[in-house]
Amino acid sequence: MESALEHQPVLLTEVVAALQPRSGGRYFDGTCGGGSHSAALLEASGPDGWLYACDRDEEALAAASRRLAPYVGRFALRQDNFSEVLDWIPAGSCQGALMDLGVNSHQLTSERRGFSFQFDTARLDMRMDQRQGPTAADILNRWETGALERLLWDNDESHARRIVRGVVEARSARPFETVGQLVEVVSRAVPGRPGRTHPATKVFQALRMVVNEELESLRRGLEASMAILAPGGILAVISFHSGEDRLVKEFMRREARDYDVPPGEPDLPHLRRMREPRARLIHRKGIEPSAEEIATNPRARSARLRVLEKL
Numbered sequence: 001m002e003s004a005l006e007h008q009p010v011l012l013t014e015v016v017a018a019l020q021p022r023s024g025g026r027y028f029d030g031t032c033g034g035g036s037h038s039a040a041l042l043e044a045s046g047p048d049g050w051l052y053a054c055d056r057d058e059e060a061l062a063a064a065s066r067r068l069a070p071y072v073g074r075f076a077l078r079q080d081n082f083s084e085v086l087d088w089i090p091a092g093s094c095q096g097a098l099m100d101l102g103v104n105s106h107q108l109t110s111e112r113r114g115f116s117f118q119f120d121t122a123r124l125d126m127r128m129d130q131r132q133g134p135t136a137a138d139i140l141n142r143w144e145t146g147a148l149e150r151l152l153w154d155n156d157e158s159h160a161r162r163i164v165r166g167v168v169e170a171r172s173a174r175p176f177e178t179v180g181q182l183v184e185v186v187s188r189a190v191p192g193r194p195g196r197t198h199p200a201t202k203v204f205q206a207l208r209m210v211v212n213e214e215l216e217s218l219r220r221g222l223e224a225s226m227a228i229l230a231p232g233g234i235l236a237v238i239s240f241h242s243g244e245d246r247l248v249k250e251f252m253r254r255e256a257r258d259y260d261v262p263p264g265e266p267d268l269p270h271l272r273r274m275r276e277p278r279a280r281l282i283h284r285k286g287i288e289p290s291a292e293e294i295a296t297n298p299r300a301r302s303a304r305l306r307v308l309e310k311l
C-alpha cells in the first residue's frame, strides 16, 4: 500500500507539541493509519518511550508496521477499534493519546475498498474493518426510505429526498453492488456543476460514517482514551467533519467543567450537581492547520485539533 506510506500527516508539529512525548512515557495512537504520527511520537520519545497503536484497517496496520520498523521493540500494534482500548491498555497508564479521525489516503485511493466515488467498478464496501458489519451496499439495499433520508439529512445533504427516491427506484430493478451504480443515481438526482465538489461527496461520507459507526465509536473512544491516561496526560483529537468536531468539543467541555447534569436533562443551573473538573482545556478553540500546510496538503483544509489535559 504505497499510497498510505506517502500519507502526509496532518498537524504533525502541533500534535507533537501538544503531547510533548518524552523518553520513558507511554503513548496511544488510536488511528495509526500509515504510521506517520506514530513514528513522530516514537522519534520524539526516544530512546525509551513506548507506543500502543491500533487501527481498524488491516492494510493500514501492514503499512504502519513497515513504517515503524526502525523502532521495533518500542511499540505494540493491534487491529482494533479505539473504543475497545481498555481491553489491552491499563487504565491510568499513559501520558498521551491521539486520535486522527476519518479515512487514510490508501483507503481513499484504493480501487477496491469503495470509499471513493472515482472508481466505478469498486464494490460498495467502505468497511474499515472488513471482518465485521454490513457494507455500504447492504445499507443502500436494506434500509427503509425514511432511515436513508435521515442519514443524508444528518450529513447536511440538502437533496436527500431526491437522492433516496432514486436509490429506492434503482434498487428495485437491481440491488446496489458497485460505486458506479450509486454515482449514477446521485448524478441523475443532483446534476453536478463544474468547479463544485462532486454531487456524491456527502452521500459517500454519510455512508462511510454509518458503515463504520464512526460517531458511536468516537463517543466511546473519547471516554476510553481518557480512562487510559494518567493524571497530567494529554488527549489530542483531530477531526475533519463538523459532526465529529462538535462531539469532541462537547466531550472536552464536559470533562473540563465543575458540574454534571442528570443524563437527558438540559443544562439549567438548578439541575447542576457540582463536582471537581476532570480535565483542563489546553486551547479554548481548536487548532487549525497553517496556510502553508493547507497549500501543500489540501486534505488538511477541514482539520481541527482539540487538546485536553487530564487532571
Ligand SMILES: C[S@@+](CC[C@H](N)C(=O)[O-])C[C@H]1O[C@@H](n2cnc3c(N)ncnc32)[C@H](O)[C@@H]1O
Residues within 6 Å of the ligand: 007, 009, 030, 031, 032, 033, 034, 035, 036, 037, 038, 054, 055, 056, 057, 060, 080, 081, 082, 083, 100, 101, 102, 103, 104, 105, 128, 217, 218, 221
Ligand atoms: C486520518 S487516518 C490516520 C492517519 C495516521 N495518523 C497517519 O499518520 O498515517 C485515520 C485512520 O483511522 C482509522 N480509524 C478510523 N476510525 C477508527 C476507529 N474507531 N478505531 C481505530 N481506527 C480507526 C482508519 O482506518 C484510518 O486508517
